[in-house]
Amino acid sequence: MPSIVESLVRSVQAHPALQHVNCAVLPNRQQIIASIERLLQLVYPGYFGKQGLTSDNLPFRIGELTLELNDLLFEQVRCCLLHGQAASGPAGSDVGAPAASESKVRNDCDEQAATIVGEFFSRIPAVRERLAKDVQAAFDGDPAAQSVQETIFSYPGLVAITVQRLAHELFDLHVPLLPRVMTEYAHSLTGIDIHPGATLGTSFFIDHGTGVVIGETTIIGQNVKVYQGVTLGALAPAYGQLLRGRKRHPTIEDNVTIYAGATILGGDTIIGRGCVIGGNVFITSSVPAMNTVIAEPPKLKYRERRPKGGAAGDLTMDFQI
Amino acid sequence: MPSIVESLVRSVQAHPALQHVNCAVLPNRQQIIASIERLLQLVYPGYFGKQGLTSDNLPFRIGELTLELNDLLFEQVRCCLLHGQAASGPAGSDVGAPAASESKVRNDCDEQAATIVGEFFSRIPAVRERLAKDVQAAFDGDPAAQSVQETIFSYPGLVAITVQRLAHELFDLHVPLLPRVMTEYAHSLTGIDIHPGATLGTSFFIDHGTGVVIGETTIIGQNVKVYQGVTLGALAPAYGQLLRGRKRHPTIEDNVTIYAGATILGGDTIIGRGCVIGGNVFITSSVPAMNTVIAEPPKLKYRERRPKGGAAGDLTMDFQI
């Protein structure tokens, strides 16, 4: 056992990029998730978190949540800011930074974090305005929805959009790391991967949602509907780091509907207002407003299967998925 | 800080649809999830939950679980029934309902809830009969399965089917909200989205499963196999609320296999018994029994890539995903 531990310690020391050692302050994924849970309670009070809310106790509950969130977010934002500075250097370079400048950096990050969190709170009412329209869009858009309440209680698209709208404000305030951890947590809950940098218009509805990918520089207008498996992505992402910072993802204008499995790629691709993009359509160039685009579905070959007991073996061998 | 809290409270008051305030009884997502966890323990005793079960202590454990579940489900069912009544009016209308009729409504809901939960328990043995066949189908259908136990311990398809079969009984008993919260919880665990209204035949197997969507009015026969990314959906769901309540999703007859990524749409679409639907097939009309349907895969263009150091730049620029 001691030799196992020794070899593991050596392994940790050999790969600074895989560890966080000798860093006094670190962002903490569990705390970030805890802050998301409280943000959901603040945005949809009574739906998530404590129950029995009345007009009388509501202000106290909101006050309590706000204080808790303030502590959680301040701590995580300052850690992420400190971290972002360390990460500008090579990975693991935060080990042994000169002590003098360090304390100034920390003070700066603390001040910045307080300002950012204050600004973030002041934006929440406007975020809730947009979420109220998303909730209505979810109910209006899905014939299986029995009530507005059902959409808030159970629709994964609404969870993903809510977390992204909140994370987007932190992204907009230049907080590193934190917004992405938030949206990836929503991704793990919902299968819907919306980068915190994406710009979402009001009354946005995602149905079912598993497999949806919406890239960092996507811009989406109002009243847009998206179904499961839709990708709004980049062309040739293989050339990775060269493209960092450029608009790589499409623009979707108002009142567009994009059906399941459609793929729309490229930073110059614009889907004009009022378009309907059919299922499995693959688009890498712009579509003028008010067009319906349908993919000719693959030609189908039909062949009668022989009943079992006949030449079922044959059938088995030449059938390919 | 006080001004932040004040603006958040105003924001909550301005959007009744996003909050649940002044409602004495509310369904609770955490409690519904707790009931699912106990239902899994009841359905697969020893696999989930307490261990060390013997023939002797089994009846006590089952008794304990049943009592816990009875309390949990009664509370959630009555909340959902009350809620369903409130939701018939406009969102948030439960605020300030006349007190006289309210107490009668509550009594009625309590009675109804007790009846429903009793009926639900009496149906569980029959659900377990069906699940025993699903477990066998999972083992028989997957060459990677090493044992029946492995499928119960780890197959996401089995989790999604188990939760749906239980939720379907509550859906059938006209409980609002609760069944959908249950299946959406399974969706978040598995990436498999089966509406509680769907009718699943016996020996149903879903392999891998991420991205599977099975709509509310789907009817599935016996011995059906479905792979990842299959959609059994509605045509033109854009026209949302107009279609509420109609059969919008397909019928799949006995002994059908549907391979990965296939899409079958429409309430009048019937896939006849014994059919094999190939990967990525897109179908919006019926297929007669005993047919194999294969999508002609998209034509492929091959082009040799020049080695790096040659004109790799060119290659980069004209390659589109």
Next chain:
Amino acid sequence: MPSIVESLVRSVQAHPALQHVNCAVLPNRQQIIASIERLLQLVYPGYFGKQGLTSDNLPFRIGELTLELNDLLFEQVRCCLLHGQAASGPAGSDVGAPAASESKVRNDCDEQAATIVGEFFSRIPAVRERLAKDVQAAFDGDPAAQSVQETIFSYPGLVAITVQRLAHELFDLHVPLLPRVMTEYAHSLTGIDIHPGATLGTSFFIDHGTGVVIGETTIIGQNVKVYQGVTLGALAPAYGQLLRGRKRHPTIEDNVTIYAGATILGGDTIIGRGCVIGGNVFITSSVPAMNTVIAEPPKLKYRERRPKGGAAGDLTMDFQI
């Protein structure tokens, strides 16, 4: 209530395959998940789990984690070994095994488990070497990644690959059940389904990842990139149990990139080094090295939509997804 409990007990007794009763030792899913969480802390110390690590306390923390993991893994490995033996017989056959041989079987399993866990620990440093390259590949491959830290904190692909690399070692050491429970847990977190049997080369990157399926006998070379919705699967998996144990999944050579939604099937299919496989490509035969394969996207039909107020009804009725 007593009659409900009675009928549930009868139901449990009637389906031995769905229960684990009269088994003294059982693998436990919660304990297996607990071991994964600690393995992530051991592999990425400071990122996951306790914070405030310094060069001084690191060996103690690693020692503590190793001891905890040793206990957890020993218990689960021996349960899985015992279980694997029982599962060789018909389901549920562990009830009433002859007591004499049973104690010998247990001793053997205990010894084997101790050897396996020791060997597993000794392989972790080599697994970390590979993970360090995967982390770098994730940063290099994604223009949206702001730092190496962001990839460790939030990329689902990295979670899925980390868990698979660890589970693969246990699979390689012939532990039944446990490795699959581990990778299916990662599947539920990430939507990425990599069988523990798959062989992954170094510097492997999965972007977004929802819907990725990588089968048991897949072999992947170095510097391979895979996007969301890619399937590396088997042909005709319908013929299930007949194919158990054969190579059924493709081989992907070094430096291959596979874009979103591509499907590559079959145990004899080899994608040669340096190939680029485009989005939605469907391949069931080998591709020579250094080729780009692009699927001709489905032909698109454009049609102008009439503004609302015109003949919108028509539009609704003839539009099919």
